[in-house]
Amino acid sequence: MQVNISGHHIDVTEAIDGYVKSKFEKLTHHNDLITSINVFLTVEKLVQKAEASIHVSGKDIFADAQSEDLYTAIDALTDKLDRQLIKHKEKLKSHR
Template sequence: MNLTISGHHLEVTPALREYVLTKLDRVTRHFDQVVDVTVLLTVEKQKEKERRQKAEVNLHVKGKDIFVETSHEDLYAAIDQLMDKLDRQVCRHKDRVQDHHHTSLKREAEAWDVTQ
């Protein structure tokens, strides 16, 4: 898995990097076929009093790219919300990829009649 963590108008400290890595462990625990992860942490400079902290991730898995972004007043809260959204999307993708095709009851009954 290739991981890139970068900051825009922000220096990515080792504490931020470690926090993102611990949160990404939850996603990779659910789905281990992650090829590439790009995390971008941004501080938006606005004229208002509050500065918006924005976190976005682009996750590449086999056959699909998943993009999630969130913004919050606190960067750590933005990362938490980001990983919650990403986890839901990865679980949904995993459910779609898994094979849910089962044989019908009619065919099982026919196979049961033939064997007896």
């Protein structure tokens, strides 16, 4: 699994990088077919945004979240992606 983290108007420090990677490693528990993850962090005045796209078995899953705190936005983002991955996995099982 390859994780790419980039930022707009923000420096991606080692602390942020480690936090993001630890959160996204938990997503592999639901689906181990994840090939790549692209995370994009932005700062706009008082709003911190986190966006991510995941490439899973031929499909791209996208989610975004925003909050006043960057770490809260990352938590909300991983929760959304977790729900989407579970739903995608259930669809794959039901069609076979």
